[in-house]
Amino acid sequence: MRIDEVHTHTPFELSDGWSSDPSLRHVVGRLVLLNTPARVHQILDSLAAFAKTCAQTSRPLAALCDRPGAEPRLVQYNEWGQRVDRVETSEGWRGLKDFMTVHGLVGEGYGAEGQEAWLGKPDSLGGREQLGAVARLFSFARNFLFAPDSKVTPCPFSMTDGAVRTLELYGTAEQKGKYLPKLLSRDPTTSWQSGQWMTEVIGGSDVGMTETRATPLVETGRQAKAGDLYTIHGFKWFSSAIDGHASLALARTSSDTSLGSKGLSLFLIPVRKQDRPPIPATASYTDETAATSPFNGIKVHRLKNKLGTRHVPTAELELCGAIGELIGQEGRGVAQIASVLNITRIYSATGCVAAIARSLEVASSYAQVRAVGVQGRPTLLKDIPMHADRLARVGVCYRALLQLYFPTTLLLGKAETGTATPRDLRRLRMLTPVCKAFVAFRTTECIAQCIEAMGGQGYMAENPLPEALRDTLVERIWEGTPSILSLDVARIMVQTKGLALNEWLQDCAAVVDASTGALVAVDRGKVEKIGRQLDKVYAAIKRAYIDGAALATGDGRYARSLLELIAIVTSGVGLVEQAAWSASPSTVAVERGDAGLELETAVRWICGTDGGLDRTLSELDALMDGAKLASFDSQLAFPSRL
Numbered sequence: 340m341r342i343d344e345v346h347t348h349t350p351f352e353l354s355d356g357w358s359s360d361p362s363l364r365h366v367v368g369r370l371v372l373l374n375t376p377a378r379v380h381q382i383l384d385s386l387a388a389f390a391k392t393c394a395q396t397s398r399p400l401a402a403l404c405d406r407p408g409a410e411p412r413l414v415q416y417n418e419w420g421q422r423v424d425r426v427e428t429s430e431g432w433r434g435l436k437d438f439m440t441v442h443g444l445v446g447e448g449y450g451a452e453g454q455e456a457w458l459g460k461p462d463s464l465g466g467r468e469q470l471g472a473v474a475r476l477f478s479f480a481r482n483f484l485f486a487p488d489s490k491v492t493p494c495p496f497s498m499t500d501g502a503v504r505t506l507e508l509y510g511t512a513e514q515k516g517k518y519l520p521k522l523l524s525r526d527p528t529t530s531w532q533s534g535q536w537m538t539e540v541i542g543g544s545d546v547g548m549t550e551t552r553a554t555p556l557v558e559t560g561r562q563a564k565a566g567d568l569y570t571i572h573g574f575k576w577f578s579s580a581i582d583g584h585a586s587l588a589l590a591r592t593s594s595d596t597s598l599g600s601k602g603l604s605l606f607l608i609p610v611r612k613q614d615r616p617p618i619p620a621t622a623s624y625t626d627e628t629a630a631t632s633p634f635n636g637i638k639v640h641r642l643k644n645k646l647g648t649r650h651v652p653t654a655e656l657e658l659c660g661a662i663g664e665l666i667g668q669e670g671r672g673v674a675q676i677a678s679v680l681n682i683t684r685i686y687s688a689t690g691c692v693a694a695i696a697r698s699l700e701v702a703s704s705y706a707q708v709r710a711v712g713v714q715g716r717p718t719l720l721k722d723i724p725m726h727a728d729r730l731a732r733v734g735v736c737y738r739a740l741l742q743l744y745f746p747t748t749l750l751l752g753k754a755e756t757g758t759a760t761p762r763d764l765r766r767l768r769m770l771t772p773v774c775k776a777f778v779a780f781r782t783t784e785c786i787a788q789c790i791e792a793m794g795g796q797g798y799m800a801e802n803p804l805p806e807a808l809r810d811t812l813v814e815r816i817w818e819g820t821p822s823i824l825s826l827d828v829a830r831i832m833v834q835t836k837g838l839a840l841n842e843w844l845q846d847c848a849a850v851v852d853a854s855t856g857a858l859v860a861v862d863r864g865k866v867e868k869i870g871r872q873l874d875k876v877y878a879a880i881k882r883a884y885i886d887g888a889a890l891a892t893g894d895g896r897y898a899r900s901l902l903e904l905i906a907i908v909t910s911g912v913g914l915v916e917q918a919a920w921s922a923s924p925s926t927v928a929v930e931r932g933d934a935g936l937e938l939e940t941a942v943r944w945i946c947g948t949d950g951g952l953d954r955t956l957s958e959l960d961a962l963m964d965g966a967k968l969a970s971f972d973s974q975l976a977f978p979s980r981l
């Protein structure tokens with residue numbers, strides 16, 4: 340008997356990511372209403388329409404990528420034995436990139452520069468010029484809706500976005516005029532995408548060890564200035580978006596190795612020969628690539644064989660005479676590339692939270708049609724309390740992560756439009772690594788739970804969950820692992836002398852206080868329970884990180900606990916605020932959630948096991964009491980290597 344001859348369950352269709360997701364609509368609705376009330380309906384209507392466009396247009400393009408042979412491949416030699424280094428990608432991948440370009444998935448976060456022609460067109464709400472700080476939230480909400488059907492095309496576009504921001508901040512007028520119109524263009528025939536080439540074999544987590552060298556193309560005898568041309572030599576170990584047009588890369592401009600990361604500068608390298616700036620006649624320059632290679636002094640040695648993100652061409656590159664333009668000042672490369680990372684990290688969180696949304700939708704749709712035996716009777720999964728309980732945990736986590744992620748996009752928008760206070764800027768600096776790291780590791784747990792909830796069918800490659808799990812696993816690695824990002828958070832605490840932490844504690848307490856009035860009418864007992872738990876957490880944070888100066892010990896395990904505490908509390912406080920908003924009277928017709936359900940979500944996250952606060956606190960206690968000895972960790976982690 341074949342599968343089509345037995346009884347199978349009714350197939351279900353996925354709807355679009357906006358109409359199927361009330362919690363997404365509610366958090367976006369609240370933040371937009373509070374920050375740009377006059378545009379709220381226009382923004383929400385536009386998101387609803389864009390979600391439908393994604394379902395109708397990008398989903399079929401993504402399906403093209405699932406055809407056999409659609410993964411990228413590198414053709415190094417032509418039939419004459421000449422080196423050509425051609426990267427071939429599929430029709431689906433190229434179509435998805437064009438979709439992102441045409442719909443301005445980067446451009447909507449920006450203003451007029453380079454995209455005057457697009458402002459006011461039907462698919463544009465006008466970027467920063469019209470929406471101010473909310474332009475970023477709006478732009479990320481669109482990326483969120485697109486991400487589950489994107490095949491990770493946002494990877495090159497996130498780096499493009501980072502390149503735009505870097506040029507805005509550090510580019511010369513000439514560089515802005517030359518590159519921004521290309522990077523922001525919505526015309527696929529003229530638009531450029533940019534990569535970011537930092538990771539080298541010697542160190543990905545610590546780019547300060549970069550070995551790639553840049554030497555001035557022409558000896559001028561004067562101080563280097565932005566826009567100067569350099570010849571670049573080195574080896575970049577992981578380089579995604581090699582099918583793009585340019586890349587920002589770090590290279591060492593000083594032979595004084597004692598300078599460490601201060602000897603590194605930032606360059607814009609056009610990927611192809613045809614796009615590189617003219618080489619002055621006075622330059623003695625050798626391009627070590629073959630005449631038949633299209634690349635600007637770049638050899639593509641191989642494409643990486645990866646667990647996930649398999650449609651993204653990620654290469655090992657040799658820079659052998661690549662011509663690059665200096666961006667900003669010599670020696671400021673690491674500080675400047677941080678503006679790329681601040682953006683790519685938020686894209687990383689976008690892809691993750693959106694992947695949970697899709698996984699939850701698939702698993703919950705399956706529960707409506709899959710019947711299993713309960714005491715001999717066929718019962719739909721949705722009617723089994725134990726099953727609902729497992730998926731409800733994913734639902735709680737998803738709602739909490741929305742409250743961490745979207746406010747961070749809003750802070751980014753404020754920073755970029757000059758409307759952020761110094762306090763906002765410190766909070767953004769702290770929340771960007773927190774959000775990226777925490778979202779990444781919670782996402783893979785959530786997707787695995789959704790796969791489990793679908794039984795054997797969940798494990799099948801033709802449903803989207805296994806691919807989502809593989810793709811989102813990389814978010815725990817690229818743009819900084821959770822450990823590296825925890826160390827970054829610790830650095831902020833040290834740099835601000837604890838101010839960022841103190842302000843955050845005050846802000847969290849103030850939000851909960853302000854929410855109490857509306858929420859006691861919903862359920863006083865739950866509000867008091869949340870208050871008691873948060874007081875306990877604040878006291879533990881003060882004991883360890885303010886009075887106890889745990890970060891000064893240099894033991895990174897404290898940093899990791901702190902990152903988790905900041906993430907769980909920030910998202911929990913966001914849930915409380917959301918519930919209070921839903922419980923408050925309003926004259927504006929914006930859809931709100933059920934305050935009772937939202938308060939219950941907050942209680943489960945903050946006081947129950949879903950958020951994991953008590954577990955993190957007990958780990959912190961064990962560190963503080965000296966009970967968690969590093970020597971035991973070593974024996975447990977490396978049993979056969981000691």
Ligand SMILES: Cc1cc2nc3c(=O)[nH]c(=O)nc-3n(C[C@H](O)[C@H](O)[C@H](O)COP(=O)(O)OP(=O)(O)OC[C@H]3O[C@@H](n4cnc5c(N)ncnc54)[C@H](O)[C@@H]3O)c2cc1C
Nearest residue numbers: 535536537538542543544577578579816817818819820822
């Ligand atoms: C699919 C994919 C695509 C990528 N694309 C790009 C790209 O386009 N451009 C680019 O520049 N890079 C890219 N990367 C590289 C990525 O950014 C690095 O892999 C990442 O930063 C980690 O660096 P690493 O691999 O050298 O790991 P390592 O630095 O060797 O880290 C190994 C482990 O050690 C831990 N660790 C390292 N240092 C410390 C420390 N001081 N304290 C405690 N723990 C520590 C890390 O957390 C990690 O768990 C890509 C990676 C992947 C997987």
